[in-house]
Amino acid sequence: MSPHPTPDFLAQPHDERDPSPWRALYLDQSTPLPDDVKVAWLTDSSSKSRQFLLPFLRPLARTFIILFQVVKVFVPRNWSHSGLLHRFLAWGLQHFVSPEANWLILRHFHLGSQVLAFIGANSPVPVTSNPLAPMNIAALKDDLFLKHDLNLFNFVIRLNTALRAQGLELCKPDHVDFSMIRDPGLRLEDMPHGKLNFLDLQSAIELFTPLYQLMLTDNDFWRAANSLQLDETIGIYTATLLAAPEHLVLVNNKHPLVPLSTLRAGYRLVIHGLSTEMLHSLLDRFKRAQAVGVAVNTTSGPTPAD
Template structure:
């Protein structure tokens, strides 16, 4: 059953209310309805309830062991192509359709957020490299690695352009939302009897593989990129003149990088932050920005002047 229909059809017992239904029906945060439903159905699954507590400590132990191994053999097993082929197979074979939908959608969301910034700072001529997978076979194109590269390259190019022109990022006379989509052309995901693994368990399992098959530099860059959520949110908040928008972001403080041990959990927060940021842009596109500006009150104040490109 479609996740939206599933949650909408749940009966309400006042003596035993369903917390997942409550979160789904709540509209205090801007989020795509099907995406929110898929995330909640995925998180209430039995796999997450019973397997995640077992998978998580084992995965983190593997991260420690692989880190020690890479001290002596830093590039012995590295192969991004092999990694992404294994990830594509693992997603197709073991991961739930809801989780796979969320994974592919994330690349569209991230591409459109960067595109929104570039469009509304068009005079800087910052190039983007959008990643728009429609099916799991596209994972083989090293899209996880390229997603991280896109993020860092965008921040570097934007910041250098601002510095070279002696400018700061500021909103244009008229915002351009033409690159923000309501829906993405993602195909139906595999739904066989083996597709039971939830998103968070899959991330915890795949993180040690990511560490093993990438160079140490690539893995650290991928882990630290999660804290750039704050930087990207500041860019968008500056363009929208909505400082409270940064309060939606949980991965912060990129100047003080965290260890890789909690990369799996922070990747979940990264996905949620990106969805909320994109949801905000969709609402603004449809002229509902004033209401949302009140919802995300400026609990985290930005500087009075436009922030610099090196946020």
């Protein structure tokens, strides 16, 4: 099987009286996404599952979030079954979620880890990170979703503690280190392709979010939901190191100091995933430009490096 089979919105001829919105989004180059990622993302977004199933699943899932919040009032505050949750999530991804969605989910752990490593390596006070790089769905059973959220908050704390201790601030280094930015090496054809692997990314996230709330402590679930607020924070760090603040327009999960309701956590998680893909793609673009001795100019293309 081809790793990225041609989707319907590209296989069908262009009809000017009925243009495909997905074709337009694929051809548009205003946002930095590799073609293979864009094809997978738009194939998932244009699926029948997202079109017909998601509108019913979303309000149902949000209702369960409210009900489970009431249930959690009557259980011990430290009640948690993270291991069982992650085994169930891995089982659901393996048997019901589309190949494109699974590929994007696994990529997210790699890309997020690489972005944190980039910030840590280029900080005036180098800070280590704890990379997560699952190569298959089974690896997610090791509490990887929970570890992903913990890594993010712990990294922000370690980075800013180190900067404050030495009275320093982030700034563009003389030489930006992009060595950690690379393709994760995951292949779409290695993802499950069973007859029941039809569920799109957003529908899967909406379904899994209430279970995430039910089977974790309130602290873990709140932290997971509000880790999405740090998208702008990570975007600011990266833009500062690149001296390219205009790229913050690609990150939009609202202000980090204003926590939002957990009811919209599923939708915001999708935005988080897309923001990470774009940020990583941007770093890869800068890395390739550095390798050939040009500087990235978002308004007029590559220009000679200083």
